[in-house]
Amino acid sequence: MNIGCIGLGKMGEALAYRACMAGHTVWAFDEDEKKTKAVMQHGAKPCNSIEQLMAECSIIWLMVPAGKIVDDVLHQLYPYLEDGMTIVDGGNSNYKDTIRRSEELESINVNFIDCGTSGGVSGREKGFSLMIGGKEEVYKSLIGLFHAFAAPNGFCYIGPSGSGHYVKMVHNGVEYALLQSYAEGMHLLHDGYFKDLNLTEIAQVWQNGSAIRSWIGELLQEVLAAKPDFENIPGGIGENSTGAWTQEEGKERNVKTPMLDEALAIRSWSRETGGNISTKLVALLRKRFGGHQLLEK
Amino acid sequence: MNIGCIGLGKMGEALAYRACMAGHTVWAFDEDEKKTKAVMQHGAKPCNSIEQLMAECSIIWLMVPAGKIVDDVLHQLYPYLEDGMTIVDGGNSNYKDTIRRSEELESINVNFIDCGTSGGVSGREKGFSLMIGGKEEVYKSLIGLFHAFAAPNGFCYIGPSGSGHYVKMVHNGVEYALLQSYAEGMHLLHDGYFKDLNLTEIAQVWQNGSAIRSWIGELLQEVLAAKPDFENIPGGIGENSTGAWTQEEGKERNVKTPMLDEALAIRSWSRETGGNISTKLVALLRKRFGGHQLLEK
Numbered sequence: 001m002n003i004g005c006i007g008l009g010k011m012g013e014a015l016a017y018r019a020c021m022a023g024h025t026v027w028a029f030d031e032d033e034k035k036t037k038a039v040m041q042h043g044a045k046p047c048n049s050i051e052q053l054m055a056e057c058s059i060i061w062l063m064v065p066a067g068k069i070v071d072d073v074l075h076q077l078y079p080y081l082e083d084g085m086t087i088v089d090g091g092n093s094n095y096k097d098t099i100r101r102s103e104e105l106e107s108i109n110v111n112f113i114d115c116g117t118s119g120g121v122s123g124r125e126k127g128f129s130l131m132i133g134g135k136e137e138v139y140k141s142l143i144g145l146f147h148a149f150a151a152p153n154g155f156c157y158i159g160p161s162g163s164g165h166y167v168k169m170v171h172n173g174v175e176y177a178l179l180q181s182y183a184e185g186m187h188l189l190h191d192g193y194f195k196d197l198n199l200t201e202i203a204q205v206w207q208n209g210s211a212i213r214s215w216i217g218e219l220l221q222e223v224l225a226a227k228p229d230f231e232n233i234p235g236g237i238g239e240n241s242t243g244a245w246t247q248e249e250g251k252e253r254n255v256k257t258p259m260l261d262e263a264l265a266i267r268s269w270s271r272e273t274g275g276n277i278s279t280k281l282v283a284l285l286r287k288r289f290g291g292h293q294l295l296e297k
Numbered sequence: 298m299n300i301g302c303i304g305l306g307k308m309g310e311a312l313a314y315r316a317c318m319a320g321h322t323v324w325a326f327d328e329d330e331k332k333t334k335a336v337m338q339h340g341a342k343p344c345n346s347i348e349q350l351m352a353e354c355s356i357i358w359l360m361v362p363a364g365k366i367v368d369d370v371l372h373q374l375y376p377y378l379e380d381g382m383t384i385v386d387g388g389n390s391n392y393k394d395t396i397r398r399s400e401e402l403e404s405i406n407v408n409f410i411d412c413g414t415s416g417g418v419s420g421r422e423k424g425f426s427l428m429i430g431g432k433e434e435v436y437k438s439l440i441g442l443f444h445a446f447a448a449p450n451g452f453c454y455i456g457p458s459g460s461g462h463y464v465k466m467v468h469n470g471v472e473y474a475l476l477q478s479y480a481e482g483m484h485l486l487h488d489g490y491f492k493d494l495n496l497t498e499i500a501q502v503w504q505n506g507s508a509i510r511s512w513i514g515e516l517l518q519e520v521l522a523a524k525p526d527f528e529n530i531p532g533g534i535g536e537n538s539t540g541a542w543t544q545e546e547g548k549e550r551n552v553k554t555p556m557l558d559e560a561l562a563i564r565s566w567s568r569e570t571g572g573n574i575s576t577k578l579v580a581l582l583r584k585r586f587g588g589h590q591l592l593e594k
Contacts, residue, residue: 095490118507129507131499151506156498163491167499170489174482175509181474181556185467188543188552192467193392194460201453202428202464209448210415210426211586212472214511246485255485256573258563259478262555276553289508 001144003027004057006050006073007091008035010291011117012063014124015090015149016044022148029053054080059142061088066097066241074101086111086138092242095133095162095169102134102161111138114161116168118175119151120289127151131171133164173246175216176239177259179282180266182212182220187278190230200224216285223284235275236295237267237282271295298441300324301354303347303370304388305332307588308414309360311421312387312446314339319445326350351377356439358385363394363538371398383408383435389539392459392466399431399458408435411458413465415472416448417586424448428468430461470543472513473536474556476579477563479509479517484575487527497521513582520581532572533592534564534579568592 001024005016008030016039019026026044029052030036036046047053054060054077064073070093077087087110089098095114102112116131117123130150132139139157146155158164189197203221207213243264250257270279274297286292298321302313305327313336316323323341326349327333333343344350351357351374361370367390374384384407386395392411399409413428414420427447429436436454443452455461486494500518504510540561547554567576571594583589 118503118509120508123506127506129502129505129510131502153504154502154506156495156502158499159491159494163494166489166491167486167494170482170485171503171507171509173485174478177478177481177556178475178509178511181471181478184474184552184554184556185471185543188467188470188547188550188554189464191550191552192463192546193550194456194463197456197460197464198453202455205426205428205451205453206415206468207450208426209420209424209451210468211417211512212415212468212475213426214475214513215508216511246482249489250485253485253488253490255481255488256563256575257481257485258559259474259481259556262559266553266555278553 001025001059002057003145004029004047004053004060005044006030006053006060006062007064008032008039009063010121011090013039014121014128015061015063017042017124018127019145019148020044024145024148027053027056050076051080058082058085059088059145060085061090061145063090066092066094070097070101081108081110083109084111086113086142088113088115088142089165090115090117092116092168092172092240093165094241094245095166098133098165099162111135112161113138113142114164116164116171118168118171121291122289123151127154130155131158131164131167132156133158133166134161169242169246169249172242173257173260176243176263176267178214178216179285180263180278182216183278183281183285186220186224186281187276190277219285219288220281223281223288228280228284230277230280233280233284234294234297235280235283236271237275237279237286238292238295239267298322298356299354300442301326301344301350301357302341303327303350303357303359304361305329305336306360307418308387310336311418311425312358312360313341314421315424316442316445317341321442321445324350324353347373348377355379355381356383356385356442358387358442360387363389363391367394367398378405378407380406381408383410383439385410385412385439386462387412387414389413389465389469389537390462391538391542392463395430395462396459408432409458410435410439411461413461413468415465415468418588419586420448424451427452428455428461428464429453430455430463431458466539466543466546469539470554470557473540473560473564475511475513476582477560477575479513480575480578480582483517483521483578484573487574516582516585517578520578520585525577525581527574527577530577530581531591531594532577532580533568534572534576534583535589535592536564
């Protein structure tokens with residue numbers, strides 16, 4: 001297929017890379033010219049402008065930060081949109097924005113698909129998990145691209161516009177709680193009754209046969225194996241908006257979310273105070289899986 | 298090696314089975330004669346009494362419920378104990394009890410090893426994760442048995458007596474928080490903005506490429522695929538003592554455990570009120586991985 005990728009950060013670059021490797025024709029644009037040039041090595045065709053990209057493609061995949069930037073980019077695309085074109089938003093947009101955008105675009109006969117994307121930087125090689133919303137026939141027309149981008153069995157059609165981003169939002173809320181849960185346990189082992197436990201070996205044995213084995217556990221083992229100097233690691237945990245949105249959604253739907261509430265509260269506390277061993281571990285895990293830099297002290 | 302297994306419940310039976318399969322000679326005893334007879338099919342040698350078992354073995358592996366029962370069984374073993382014998386406690390004993398028992402037994406030249414065991418009922422085929430405390434030279438003498446019982450790379454020496462049970466206790470605290478975190482997310486998807494989402498497919502796509510893929514996630518998918526009738530499932534979540542012990546330990550060591558605190562609080566609330574979708578899911582997950590029966594309504 002012929003696809004235009006706009007936004008070539010960590011996730012956009014991975015999309016362009018995987019689509020090229022799967023034999024699709026990829027046209028690529030980023031405001032940062034260096035990033036546009038970098039994907040040439042995979043065989044993608046660099047574009048100097050959105051105009052050039054739109055002349056070549058009728059399927060556009062956005063991988064840009066959520067919020068106003070998505071609207072800005074869509075605004076730039078409007079002059080070039082034609083009946084039957086398809087735009088995919090692969091970022092972490094708020095589902096309410098997605099519903100609004102899909103209505104606007106569908107009113108001019110342009111298809112809009114929301115694609116929640118999980119997997120972090122290692123998804124570039126292993127493939128991602130894709131949660132996809134929008135019209136089902138449009139979803140079906142893109143299956144070749146989802147195959148290229150996803151891990152085996154790693155994509156599914158969720159439902160109407162916004163539902164892909166909605167499920168990804170809740171996924172992120174779960175992720176916040178999982179990260180804090182592992183980190184809390186390791187903090188207790190670090191400061192507990194038995195001194196100088198080998199946390200790396202413990203993380204490893206938890207990965208082999210135990211009830212709590214997981215991908216986060218694998219990263220935990222790797223983070224600990226690097227022997228972090230806890231004294232000097234900044235303990236503030238950054239975040240995007242998806243955790244807070246999930247919390248709001250819980251309130252709106254009258255669903256208790258105590259685990260997420262605590263995970264968010266400790267992130268906020270960590271940024272004010274510099275945190276503790278558990279928040280330092282979460283910050284290191286976020287860096288490891290998502291490439292999120294540690295916050296300045 | 299020649300080993301005596303006392304306690305042939307779900308975990309003890311799995312121990313006897315795996316030790317037999319690995320070619321060890323297994324002498325087995327349970328107060329329930331049916332259970333003793335059942336392990337004969339694996340090639341284990343049934344014993345009618347502790348006296349008979351103790352005449353055959355110098356290594357005894359206990360798989361009995363934590364607490365007074367462990368002391369009662371040890372009391373029954375005392376008349377037959379001889380210099381250099383080894384007792385392994387594979388259950389969820391409190392580490393303080395383990396330290397006391399190891400001191401008592403080592404004062405009469407009997408070795409005592411604590412072996413925290415994770416993996417649930419499916420560990421019988423896949424092998425378990427073992428967290429092992431006690432004297433290192435005694436640990437080394439038992440490595441052949443640990444290999445038989447553990448998943449590949451699924452055992453490690455933690456440290457002095459009690460440390461194996463300590464790490465298993467904290468592991469369980471993490472597990473409580475993880476279970477509740479997944480269940481909370483699914484509850485929100487069940488009752489959220491989008492109606493009738495296919496939760497089984499969502500759980501599946503989260504298992505393939507996403508940041509939150511895990512063994513608990515695999516079980517979640519299985520539990521949801523069975524189309525639970527949430528209306529009629531009792532929502533109280535049972536527990537053993539390890540979660541509460543971990544919480545106490547956090548207080549004693551001045552380590553915050555907000556995630557575990559919430560997971561315990563909602564379990565307690567679930568038993569009083571009948572819970573909600575999230576607690577019903579946790580109850581189903583516990584049944585699926587540990588064979589824990591649902592609580593009566």
